[in-house]
Amino acid sequence: MSTAHESHDASVDAKSGKTTTGHEWDGIRELNTPLPRWWLWTFYATIVWALAYWVVYPAWPLISSSTSGVLGWHSRTAVEAQLADLAQLRATSSARLNASSLVEIERSPELLSLARAEGKVAFADNCAPCHGAGGGGAKGYPNLNDDDWLWGGSLAQIQATITHGIRSGDEKGHQGVMTPFAGVLSRAQMSDAADYVRSLAGLVPANDPGAQRGAVVFKANCAVCHGEDGKGKLDLGSKNLTDNIWLYGGDKATIMQTIAQGRGGVMPAWGTRLSPSTIKALTVYVHTLGGGQ
């Protein structure tokens, strides 16, 4: 080790030969180890970058807006541009879906796989939150895999339901509701009606006294919408009560709750949000989930 630097100068450390910062704590001095130049220059460069960024991009928040930046870039317009690019990318396939009828799409293996591929993604993006990832449904949200349809399971009916929704506020949407009977029927009458409904699906024997009393209540109050035979009416969206598929539950308590409080689930109208070709793809996808008629 060289002794050239050994001096009594307080600013040079005798041991290492390095200069010190001049700070001293109880005789312990801090070696001067400056930042590497490349680090410093990178740091300055980032400052310059940040200043340029303020000018070029939206940066400073104002009271009700923000500075817009000279480029005029906006995240919303960027998304719109990307969506336009996507539409461009899909233009050919969308045009083919638009040009073919739903039946034609389902008959052509190529169009079917195209529609199912697009429909699957559109379903996951828009429908899965309520109907489940595979369309399996949940309480209040119909299972789309079975063949029990409130508003019809043909291609055209599914397309109409998706486009206009149910109780969605859309003029062409399905409107029927299950009216609450809480002030109309007595609790005993509702109990009897529930027994009768359960007997229609075979959950209670037909000769059950409650069910027999309920038949009268049903005829007077329910048959208007659900039909004399309880099989429901498509144009009203009234449920078929004779099968064993229940939207809210088939146990007596749930049925009584349904009678007392009524039901009226809402499905949004997607015609205003999705393109016609996407709705067609979705229609084919839902139709081929298994219940399509």
Place this chain on the structure above:
Amino acid sequence: MSVPTPKPEPLAPSASAEGAEEPLYVARRQIYPQSVHGTFRRIKWILLAVTLGIYYLLPFVRWDRGPDAPHQAVLIDFPARRFYFFFLEIWPQEFYYVAGLLILAALVLFLMNAVAGRVWCGYLCPQTVWTDLFLAIERLIEGDRRERMKADAGPMTLEKFTHKTLKHSLWLLIAWWTGGAWVLYFADAPTLVVELATLQAPTMAYASIFVLTFTTYVLAGHMREQVCTYMCPWPRIQAALTDEYALNVAYRYDRGEPRGSLKKATALREAGKPAGDCIDCDQCVAVCPTGVDIRKGSQLDCIQCGLCIDACNTVMDKINRPRDLITYESEANFKARSEGKPPVRHIVRPRTVLYLALILLTGGTMLASLALRDTEGLSAIHDRNPLFVRMADGALRNAYTLRIANKQLSERTFLLSVSGVPQATLDIVGAGGATEVTVGPDQTRELRVFLTTRAPLDPGVSLPVTFIIRDKATGAQAKVADHFIGP
């Protein structure tokens, strides 16, 4: 232990604070290999022509596969996810053939090593071949060893500048062609050449060419032997694989020593004293592309290209001494000779037999599985959500996504059937009740399939089911197992 432990020597003082740190490896010494003529040089020229010829021209070789497949003999078709090699077509799920090929390549490398040392390094490795080509160009333009050394040591002149410019331009041209040939393996070669020339090719093609031009130019033009010495793991691995029976390029020190000038050796011989054949002319060092002195014995830097053998033989012929002072020789032979025993040639020994057996086993297995592989495939995915569906009439239904693969280059019709579920009906979406499915040539087709049964099933039951496709024309079958899940 009875042996007293020696006192450890004081460690060398660590690098001082003044920064007097020594470099961790020696600086590179520019190597100027001299031109050489002889058997091994000829072999190397031929191998260079053959290997580079294959590399540059193979993409243009055509192979007729009918109207539904590309006509390029060797093609890695990423967009279509196919690999074509003459009569072979590999699908992505058959990628294990490529793994098998790599295993086979490793075993062949081991065998080459056990028989004759670093054959790969000296003759076949792309690094060696391209460096050889670049050196040949350097020699052509700048002259042989002496001229090059003189020019490099002297000041920049117009001639030197012209030579260097021409050399680097030619190197870049070859490097560019090397990158260009690489991308031709990934698309139809004649089409891509036109696209590249008219600037219509994909950006990725230009980027690949740029990167490979750069690496070829740097590795073969500038890095050269440093790639072998510092970057490549194979020298280390082969040092562990070799044994005393493996042939290696070796200096016959038993014949060459004591070395000395031709004058001295002649004088010694005339005086009846022993004299070695090595006249210390350093020709073996001058021609070496990695700059080693083979007379120092087997070493890591030596790629065993055999050029020193040619150089030495030329000298031996001139001074009328027997050839092969430097030659392919095994450790065992040196030993046998020193003990006065006859030479040993153990090419057939457990090591080589084992490698050969493994090569035949791997190659045979691959060939057999290639020859016997099915040209149809079937896979099934059960719907995960919902697992089962109860129909309005009480029937139970499971849904599956099937995928049928047709690996033949013609359209085929399959009949789909299923077994394992009592009273089951099978429905294919979009098929209108039919169970016949047509799959295009060299394609797969996805089907959504429903399996419905009215049979009463126990709660929680999971029945094994088997889907079967049968080629309507040939009767070839493929099966896949899945489950039918009950309530």
